[in-house]
Amino acid sequence: MNSAAHIVYVFHLLVILAGGLVATRAVQKDRALVGLITAMFGVAGMYLLMNAPYLALMQLMIYAGAVGVLIFFAVMFTRPAQGQEERGRYLKRPLMAVAAGLLPAATLAAGAFLFIRQAKAQAPEIPVVQLGAGLLGRYALAFELISVVLFAAMAGGVLLGFERRRRR
Amino acid sequence: MSLDTPLLSLLLGLAAILAFAGANGIVLVWVERKVAGRCQRRPGPLHVGPYGLLQPLADALKLISKQLITPRRSDRLLYWGAPLLSFMPVPICFLPLPFLPEMATVRLNLGLILILSFIGLNSISLCLAGLGSNNKWSLLGAARAIAQTVSFEIPLLLAALTAVFMAGSMDLHEVMAAQGPWPWQWFGFMNPLALLLFLISAVAETNRAPFDLPEAESELTAGFHTEYSGMGFGIFFLAEYAYILIICGVAAALFLGGQQGPVAPGPWWFLAKMYALVLLVIQLRWTLPRVRFDQLLNLCWRWMTPAALLNILATMLVMLALKGA
Amino acid sequence: MFGAITKAYGALKSIAVGLGITGRAVFQEQSTVIYPMAEVKNLGHYRGHIELVGSDADPARPRCVACGQCMDMCPSGCITVETAMAPAELKTNAFIRAESIMGQLTPAAHFDVMIGEREPKRFVLDYSACSLCGQCVRNCPAGALRFSTHAYFLSRDRADFVLDLKERLAGQAEQARQAEQARQAEQARQASGSPQAEGGRTHE
Numbered sequence: 214m215n216s217a218a219h220i221v222y223v224f225h226l227l228v229i230l231a232g233g234l235v236a237t238r239a240v241q242k243d244r245a246l247v248g249l250i251t252a253m254f255g256v257a258g259m260y261l262l263m264n265a266p267y268l269a270l271m272q273l274m275i276y277a278g279a280v281g282v283l284i285f286f287a288v289m290f291t292r293p294a295q296g297q298e299e300r301g302r303y304l305k306r307p308l309m310a311v312a313a314g315l316l317p318a319a320t321l322a323a324g325a326f327l328f329i330r331q332a333k334a335q336a337p338e339i340p341v342v343q344l345g346a347g348l349l350g351r352y353a354l355a356f357e358l359i360s361v362v363l364f365a366a367m368a369g370g371v372l373l374g375f376e377r378r379r380r381r
Numbered sequence: 382m383s384l385d386t387p388l389l390s391l392l393l394g395l396a397a398i399l400a401f402a403g404a405n406g407i408v409l410v411w412v413e414r415k416v417a418g419r420c421q422r423r424p425g426p427l428h429v430g431p432y433g434l435l436q437p438l439a440d441a442l443k444l445i446s447k448q449l450i451t452p453r454r455s456d457r458l459l460y461w462g463a464p465l466l467s468f469m470p471v472p473i474c475f476l477p478l479p480f481l482p483e484m485a486t487v488r489l490n491l492g493l494i495l496i497l498s499f500i501g502l503n504s505i506s507l508c509l510a511g512l513g514s515n516n517k518w519s520l521l522g523a524a525r526a527i528a529q530t531v532s533f534e535i536p537l538l539l540a541a542l543t544a545v546f547m548a549g550s551m552d553l554h555e556v557m558a559a560q561g562p563w564p565w566q567w568f569g570f571m572n573p574l575a576l577l578l579f580l581i582s583a584v585a586e587t588n589r590a591p592f593d594l595p596e597a598e599s600e601l602t603a604g605f606h607t608e609y610s611g612m613g614f615g616i617f618f619l620a621e622y623a624y625i626l627i628i629c630g631v632a633a634a635l636f637l638g639g640q641q642g643p644v645a646p647g648p649w650w651f652l653a654k655m656y657a658l659v660l661l662v663i664q665l666r667w668t669l670p671r672v673r674f675d676q677l678l679n680l681c682w683r684w685m686t687p688a689a690l691l692n693i694l695a696t697m698l699v700m701l702a703l704k705g706a
Numbered sequence: 707m708f709g710a711i712t713k714a715y716g717a718l719k720s721i722a723v724g725l726g727i728t729g730r731a732v733f734q735e736q737s738t739v740i741y742p743m744a745e746v747k748n749l750g751h752y753r754g755h756i757e758l759v760g761s762d763a764d765p766a767r768p769r770c771v772a773c774g775q776c777m778d779m780c781p782s783g784c785i786t787v788e789t790a791m792a793p794a795e796l797k798t799n800a801f802i803r804a805e806s807i808m809g810q811l812t813p814a815a816h817f818d819v820m821i822g823e824r825e826p827k828r829f830v831l832d833y834s835a836c837s838l839c840g841q842c843v844r845n846c847p848a849g850a851l852r853f854s855t856h857a858y859f860l861s862r863d864r865a866d867f868v869l870d871l872k873e874r875l876a877g878q879a880e881q882a883r884q885a886e887q888a889r890q891a892e893q894a895r896q897a898s899g900s901p902q903a904e905g906g907r908t909h910e
Contacts, residue, residue, distance in 0.1 A: 243459060243512045250505065266491055270498045278501030279531060285508040286527045341491070341551065419732040424740065577718075668724040684714065 229255035447611030459513030464616040467506035470499035522604025526595035537582035539689035557639030569636030590666040629658035766879035769850035776842035784835040790827035
């Protein structure tokens, strides 16, 4: 890894951190969403740095383009009255947020250091054909599991929506 | 300092693309107004310059010199971020378009995905404009834009994927090379349904009439850009024309053989096909009335998405059969 | 399935038909006229401000009998008529009935006016206040008012829209007289068929 790559890495890291900070700390929901999308751009940049352009573009298309926009849609119609936004106790929430962020990071880091150990100097770019074969062959189970999780989340969302409507 | 310096060539390339996008916007505005006039048996712009050719320049000067007004209770950051964000992806989207064989500044083997993923960012800028303006028309326009682009992205991608399957690559240059010089060797002729679906979704993605619901003048004054004055509106306008050009270029490369032509294949074929499609899109706007919102979503989910899925399935079966034979 | 295909086919066909119509319109003759360079020819349908109608005997003299009905009827109050006694030789013994249209429940009021007894000294229309409703034209017992075809009427000064209609009638009559004279002279020249006249025309 040369120094230019280091600089780019740090830049993307800062973008992700700044976006995440805005996403969690902004009072207005729409600004928080802009922060979230910025963080997604940073993640896409990280993928590019890892020589995975397909993944980077998919990150942009699906997360920034579609999911972000759908969240926008939700935000647009759930605007609380001015000053109604919830504000919790100041000390407890950042601590919990840090804990929530550290847990997956620590898990991932432990996994990476335990099982991979040796990082590659330059990752080879994997062609799309190989990606497709992998997703439908070796990693088919994981791939399908993710779609089941997504389906469960969607069904849960719909159910919750009906539940809330009935209570009113 | 030689011309080979990467930074210098990058800057020159960027300047060339921006100049092309800007000049193109100005010419297309003239073409649009002239076609609109002739379709309605009027002369169109006439007085500024020969055949009114300088009219868009005069309009651009007017837009530039106008005062930029920020509505009082708007969110300044989002409000002014939106037009910038709407134009930012334009230079990136121009990169993979196969203008010249040698001109591929970044020869990405994922050119198509690059264009489609960055065009999707346009809807974010519409959302920002709608939310930032603090205006009901803008908000409604943005809501419509989201429902529309998110829906029509599916048939658009599926139709583009059909051509990708037939060519076996996502690089627009290679898709182009996989087609022959004669029209019956183009993917659009072999698979007309895919071309049709792609064109309809492209018109919907770029928010053009008959799918111009996000800015429906007669219903929402100007939709998401109601509050924008001067160049704030001008940049949205420029970006819209740039996106029309880009998506027509993608259609020309994917389905109409790009630079392939019966005689003297070369970039002029690509340009001719691209501008023919742009003209078609412009004429469509002055031919068809705007669809209603439920008609729009019905068209997408009940007609185009199933048709695109069936089409991709049929294409795969035919390709398998051809491979087996 | 089959129904869906025929429906889609019908929709696409209608789009193609529409494109054909607009595509043909592009190459057809334009149906609009660009004003300062050309003018429309069907101004006969244009209903501009009101003007006086000349009498049969003398086109410069209005038919108006100065009954004042137009003044009374005008909802905008933009007509002013000043009366004077007409010259004695015009006086007839015929009367016309001036009727005011009243409400549905109120009876129509009417009075008789002697033709040629009085005439308007001045007939002024304030066009800037007129709403072109046409009540004056409709209620004129003598048929002395009509809508003009005065279409290209522009001014920066509001006072220019206060029109003396009697002067306008006199001007119109004078113009008509001159046009008639010119026409007669032309006819006479054509009838004599002199080669001089032909030559003169080619030199022009």
